[in-house]
Amino acid sequence: MTFDEKYFDIGRLDRLSYRDTVVHRLDGRAKVIGTALFVLTVISFSKYEIAGLVPFFLYPALLMALGDIPVRFIARKVIVVSPFAIFIGMFNPILDTRAAAMIFGVSVSAGWLSFASILMKFALTVSAALLLIATTSFSGVCHALRQLGCPALFVSQLQFLHRYLFVLMEETMRIVRARDMRSFGRRGTGLKVFARLIGILFLRTVDRAERIYYAMLSRGFRGDMPALGQSRWVWPDLAFLSAMALFLLIFRFVPVTEGIGRIAQGVIR
Amino acid sequence: MSHHIVEFRNVFFRYPDGTQALRGITFRITHGESVGVVGANGAGKSTLLQHLNGYLLPTAGTVTIGDLPLTKGTRQEIRRKVGMVFQHPDDQLFMPTVFDDVAFGPLNLGMDEASVRERVRGALEMVNSLALQDKPPHHLSCGQKSAVAIAAVMAMEPDILAMDEPAANLDPRSRRSLISLLRTFKHSRIIASHDLDLILDVCGRCIVIGDGVVVADGPSEEILSDRALLEANSLELPLSLQRVSRAMPR
Numbered sequence: 001m002t003f004d005e006k007y008f009d010i011g012r013l014d015r016l017s018y019r020d021t022v023v024h025r026l027d028g029r030a031k032v033i034g035t036a037l038f039v040l041t042v043i044s045f046s047k048y049e050i051a052g053l054v055p056f057f058l059y060p061a062l063l064m065a066l067g068d069i070p071v072r073f074i075a076r077k078v079i080v081v082s083p084f085a086i087f088i089g090m091f092n093p094i095l096d097t098r099a100a101a102m103i104f105g106v107s108v109s110a111g112w113l114s115f116a117s118i119l120m121k122f123a124l125t126v127s128a129a130l131l132l133i134a135t136t137s138f139s140g141v142c143h144a145l146r147q148l149g150c151p152a153l154f155v156s157q158l159q160f161l162h163r164y165l166f167v168l169m170e171e172t173m174r175i176v177r178a179r180d181m182r183s184f185g186r187r188g189t190g191l192k193v194f195a196r197l198i199g200i201l202f203l204r205t206v207d208r209a210e211r212i213y214y215a216m217l218s219r220g221f222r223g224d225m226p227a228l229g230q231s232r233w234v235w236p237d238l239a240f241l242s243a244m245a246l247f248l249l250i251f252r253f254v255p256v257t258e259g260i261g262r263i264a265q266g267v268i269r
Numbered sequence: 270m271s272h273h274i275v276e277f278r279n280v281f282f283r284y285p286d287g288t289q290a291l292r293g294i295t296f297r298i299t300h301g302e303s304v305g306v307v308g309a310n311g312a313g314k315s316t317l318l319q320h321l322n323g324y325l326l327p328t329a330g331t332v333t334i335g336d337l338p339l340t341k342g343t344r345q346e347i348r349r350k351v352g353m354v355f356q357h358p359d360d361q362l363f364m365p366t367v368f369d370d371v372a373f374g375p376l377n378l379g380m381d382e383a384s385v386r387e388r389v390r391g392a393l394e395m396v397n398s399l400a401l402q403d404k405p406p407h408h409l410s411c412g413q414k415s416a417v418a419i420a421a422v423m424a425m426e427p428d429i430l431a432m433d434e435p436a437a438n439l440d441p442r443s444r445r446s447l448i449s450l451l452r453t454f455k456h457s458r459i460i461a462s463h464d465l466d467l468i469l470d471v472c473g474r475c476i477v478i479g480d481g482v483v484v485a486d487g488p489s490e491e492i493l494s495d496r497a498l499l500e501a502n503s504l505e506l507p508l509s510l511q512r513v514s515r516a517m518p519r
Contacts, residue, residue, distance in 0.1 A: 014405055014408070015408070018403070137365075137405075138365065138405075139365030139366055139369070139405065142365065159364070159365050162365065163362075163363055163364070163365060163405075163406065164363075166407035167359050167407070208360060211355065211360040212361075212363050214319075214324050214355075214360075215353075215355055215360050215361040215363065216363065216373075217322075217348065218322050218324075218348055218351075218352070218353040218422075219348075219373055219377060219421065219422070219425060220345075220348060220349065220374055220377030220378055220425070221373075221377060222345075222377065226372075226373065226376030226377060
């Protein structure tokens with residue numbers, strides 16, 4: 001059992017990208033652009049917007065359904081990082097107390113609205129990013145970025161980050177395990193030892209970086225990461241992007257939720 | 270062809286911290302020869318290996334690979350000739366997928382896409398790892414990583430193959446298949462290892478390094494059965510020979 005599987009399960013995101021569905025087959029670039037558009041549209045809403053954001057949940061829902069991605073897995077990931085968003089919005093209800101809406105006869109302050117809006121935007125953007133990786137794989141995303149004209153240096157940094165994240169975590173786990181085995185329950189430890197562990201981890205990392213660079217040199221590296229396979233745009237990619245753009249525009253500028261509400265009211269009457 | 274030679278002539282190397290790692294190493298390896306480099310921990314094996322493709326440059330003496338003397342200027346050229354397999358495959362597999370990693374060298378050699386794919390396929394097939402090509406390296410086992418690391422080097426079709434402890438992380442079966450694989454290569458091979466049985470199986474010739482100098486150099490069967498020599502260098506008889514000598518009445 002490696003650190004990765006045990007604690008963060010990051011590798012599973014990659015494994016999900018091995019599947020072969022309509023969504024997985026789309027060109028990486030289409031998905032990267034689509035996700036970027038989606039995220040931009042979502043964050044362009046005003047800070048009190050709630051109703052307008054609701055239709056956007058269709059996108060992650062559709063991707064999960066078509067891409068055969070387990071909903072609980074993505075939901076768990078979103079919850080794991082949610083404290084960041086919660087801390088950002090936490091004080092809004094306290095600071096911004098003017099009444100803004102009435103829901104079922106209870107007055108709701110503007111602070112609560114903006115808090116809810118932050119959480120919704122957070123859930124939408126983070127799940128979109130996670131789904132991008134789950135359907136494209138990290139290396140696929142890097143490749144797409146490179147093809148879209150991202151600087152080579154930036155993309156190779158991302159690749160290395162992803163590649164050595166796992167190695168670093170395992171290294172950390174080995175050091176921590178070695179410490180725990182000899183600290184006999186006194187948890188060994190304290191800040192002093194911890195600081196030294198960090199130091200050792202740093203030195204080992206520097207050594208490893210040296211060896212990796214050496215390995216790269218041995219295989220003819222001269223400053224540029226080569227890449228293969230200029231994949232081609234096919235009509236599903238274009239269809240995906242145009243549909244994406246169209247729906248984003250509609251959801252952004254037409255009050256869809258309100259419309260549905262009106263129709264529902266009409267039906268009830 | 271006689272030009273895939275490796276020649277060390279009176280090579281000295283001193284690390285920046287003052288450690289004198291090599292103190293006058295001299296040997297010559299001819300085309301197609303398979304040579305084991307053995308010695309105690311800290312004897313200078315890895316330092317020696319790192320001279321083979323110019324990661325380290327000798328502080329005195331000359332290293333000649335093929336027809337090229339090793340200098341700062343010829344390093345790039347020499348790196349194409351010498352394929353280096355590292356002890357820790359994680360240090361060597363830095364690309365996001367196995368395919369990309371094996372393709373890294375050939376692409377740097379400036380080959381076109383079709384021949385790169387061809388090379389990658391051939392190299393992965395050689396180590397029975399074609400099925401792994403789309404996987405990221407962190408999803409591989411240690412043995413699989415080692416196999417892929419070898420493929421990554423073989424894809425460059427080096428003239429000379431240098432390996433540092435190639436079998437250190439392998440289970441017995443993977444080790445056995447590595448040995449049979451190494452035996453099929455026609456390259457000049459230089460293998461540094463403590464695994465003396467592997468050396469005995471793969472290398473016709475063996476060089477013992479001690480304290481930065483060549484202590485002994487000769488046919489593997491001869492050197493690896495010389496108990497006194499081996500023990501003086503913190504080594505011992507290969508297990509396969511130990512069994513034989515025990516079985517024989519003295």
